[in-house]
Amino acid sequence: MKAVIPLAGQGTRLYPQTHTKPKAMVRIAGKPILGHILSGLVKTQIEEAVLIVGGPMQTQIREYAKEEFGDKLDLTFPEQTDPQGLGHAIYQAKPEIDDEPIFITLGDMLFENGYDTFLKSHESLGAVDASLGVKQVDEPSHYGVVDIDASGKVRELVEKPSDPPSDQAISGVYVIEDSAGLFSALRYLIENTLRGAGGEFQLPDALQRMVETNSVIGTFDVEDWYDCGRPETLLEANRVLLEELxxxxxxxxxxxxxxxxxxxxxxxxxxxxxxxxxxxxxxxxxxxxxxxxxxxxxxxxxxxxxxxxxxxxxxxxxxxxxxxxxxxxxxxxxxx
The missing domain is CATH 2.160.10.10 (Hexapeptide repeat proteins)
Structure with a gap:
C-alpha cells in the first residue's frame, strides 16, 4: 500500500502565512504540518508516499521531505500543474500507483487517531473496495456527508447538503483497495468535465461514481481531526500536539x-x-x-x-x- 498526500493547494485560508511557504510547511509543535503527517506514516506498515505538489514553492516540500524522511520512506513527487480540485490532484498520482491499494490523507489535516488505527479499522471491514473515515457532527450541512445503509456500507456521498441524509461527516482520510476503480471514476469525471463543488473535480464525487458502479465502500470512525488550513484550528492542533511533547x-x-x-x-x-x-x-x-x-x-x-x-x-x-x-x-x- 502507498500513501497519497495532496499538497498542491495554495492555502489561501492561511494567508499571510502561506504567501511565502506552502501550508504543509507551516510549523506547529516542533515541525511543519507535513512532518507530523509523515511521522505518522512511518509508524505504519506503509513504506512509500506519493506527495502531490504544485506551484512555485513546491521545492520547499521536496527538500524537506527528502532531507527528513528520505531514509524512512520511498518518496515520489508528481506535480499538479493546473489546480482543479482534490479529485484532480489525486488523479496525478496514477502513474505512481500501478493498481496498488492506496491510503489517502489530506495535506492540511491532522488526526487524533493514529494512521495505524485507521488501517486496522479498514481491515476489520472485510471485503470492501474502499473505506473512509467519518465523524458524527452537529451541523452536517457544513460538511461532505455520507448516507450509510443498515450494513454500514455507503449508499451516497453528498457535499454540504441543505437537507443532510445523515450526521456522518467525511473526515479526509481514505483507504482505497480498488485504486484502478477510483482512477477510472476520476478519469470519467475529468473527461466528461463533471465538476463538483467550487467548480472543481472532487474526490467524493469519484467515490460516489464508484458506489453507482457497484463498488462496496465502508466507513470507520475518526475521533477528532484538525483542519490546519485555518488559523483557529491550526492553533488548536498546536495545543493538542504540544500536550504530547x-x-x-x-x-x-x-x-x-x-x-x-x-x-x-x-x-x-x-x-x-x-x-x-x-x-x-x-x-x-x-x-x-x-x-x-x-x-x-x-x-x-x-x-x-x-x-x-x-x-x-x-x-x-x-x-x-x-x-x-x-x-x-x-x-x-x-x-x-
Whole structure:
C-alpha cells in the first residue's frame, strides 16, 4: 500500500502565512504540518508516499521531505500543474500507483487517531473496495456527508447538503483497495468535465461514481481531526500536539518563566518574559519583555514588549509594542 498526500493547494485560508511557504510547511509543535503527517506514516506498515505538489514553492516540500524522511520512506513527487480540485490532484498520482491499494490523507489535516488505527479499522471491514473515515457532527450541512445503509456500507456521498441524509461527516482520510476503480471514476469525471463543488473535480464525487458502479465502500470512525488550513484550528492542533511533547527550553533564557507545554527550536533567546503555555517557537526566535501564550512564532521572528495570545507570527517578523491577538506574515514589521 502507498500513501497519497495532496499538497498542491495554495492555502489561501492561511494567508499571510502561506504567501511565502506552502501550508504543509507551516510549523506547529516542533515541525511543519507535513512532518507530523509523515511521522505518522512511518509508524505504519506503509513504506512509500506519493506527495502531490504544485506551484512555485513546491521545492520547499521536496527538500524537506527528502532531507527528513528520505531514509524512512520511498518518496515520489508528481506535480499538479493546473489546480482543479482534490479529485484532480489525486488523479496525478496514477502513474505512481500501478493498481496498488492506496491510503489517502489530506495535506492540511491532522488526526487524533493514529494512521495505524485507521488501517486496522479498514481491515476489520472485510471485503470492501474502499473505506473512509467519518465523524458524527452537529451541523452536517457544513460538511461532505455520507448516507450509510443498515450494513454500514455507503449508499451516497453528498457535499454540504441543505437537507443532510445523515450526521456522518467525511473526515479526509481514505483507504482505497480498488485504486484502478477510483482512477477510472476520476478519469470519467475529468473527461466528461463533471465538476463538483467550487467548480472543481472532487474526490467524493469519484467515490460516489464508484458506489453507482457497484463498488462496496465502508466507513470507520475518526475521533477528532484538525483542519490546519485555518488559523483557529491550526492553533488548536498546536495545543493538542504540544500536550504530547516534553517541554524544550532554549539555552539562552534570562529572567524568564516557561509555562509548559512549550516547544523551542535552536538558538532561541528569551529575556525577561513569560512564555507558555501552548507556545511553539521556531529557530532563531528572539523574545524580550513579553508575555506569549497559545501562539506559534516563526523562524527568526523578534518580539519586544508585547502581550500575545492565540496568535500566529510568521518567519522573520518583527513586532514591537503591545497587542492581544495577531496573524502576522513572514518578514512583517509592526510597531504598536
Amino acid at each position: 516534553e517541554t524544550t527550553e532554549g539555552d539562552q533564557l534570562e529572567n524568564t518563566v516557561i509555562v509548559p507545554p512549550v516547544d523551542m527550536g535552536t538558538n532561541v533567546t528569551v529575556e525577561r518574559s513569560v512564555v507558555g503555555p501552548y507556545v511553539s517557537l521556531d529557530d532563531n526566535t528572539e523574545i524580550s519583555d513579553s508575555i506569549v501564550r497559545s501562539s506559534i512564532v516563526g523562524r527568526g521572528a523578534s518580539l519586544t514588549g508585547v502581550n500575545l495570545e492565540n496568535s500566529i507570527v510568521g518567519d522573520a517578523a518583527k513586532i514591537r509594542g503591545d497587542t492581544q491577538s495577531l496573524n502576522v506574515g513572514d518578514n512583517s514589521s509592526l510597531s504598536l
